[in-house]
Amino acid sequence: MQSIYDRIESLIKLRGMTKKLFCEELGISTGNLGDWKRGKSTPSTNKLVEISSFFGVSLDWLILGKEQGSFLIKENRSTYLWEECEQANALLSEKEKEFIREYINFTLYKKQQSCDH
Template structure:
């Protein structure tokens, strides 16, 4: 089962609409719709919120290889950005 299917199942098991879940997670209803349909994926921070809200592990949410790959790419991008900032500061000090 992919992430979108799991999210939809968790939401429905609580009797929530997409709008109600969006409000609980501080995201738009459109974001929930995209995540459930597989047309988009949540950020790492949103995954943490979803995990906490439904009391499930992130591992349980992330069974699909595609989502794991996207999360790794986001993490690598964040690391590169931090390194660029640090090297920029070092260059300014010289």
């Protein structure tokens, strides 16, 4: 059975990050990360919320390993689909959808630029 740490580690790898960069981005000491790996401790509730938000995954998946029905990760395109997104998609105009796609791509570009430096 996968632990919370195992799921976090897989997300770090999928994102193409180093564990050190992950710790820096989320304000986690490498010692704490090591304690999570060894099972000496687990992330606080607040930190779990931050991690799930950072990677765009559900708390259910992060904590329990439960899959959401319509949840997909395609890391190369950073496509995350939830029921809410599908519902909103039906209500948005094509112009609004294009604006959102551009904003997401811009945000990912800026994030990548900050990781490269």
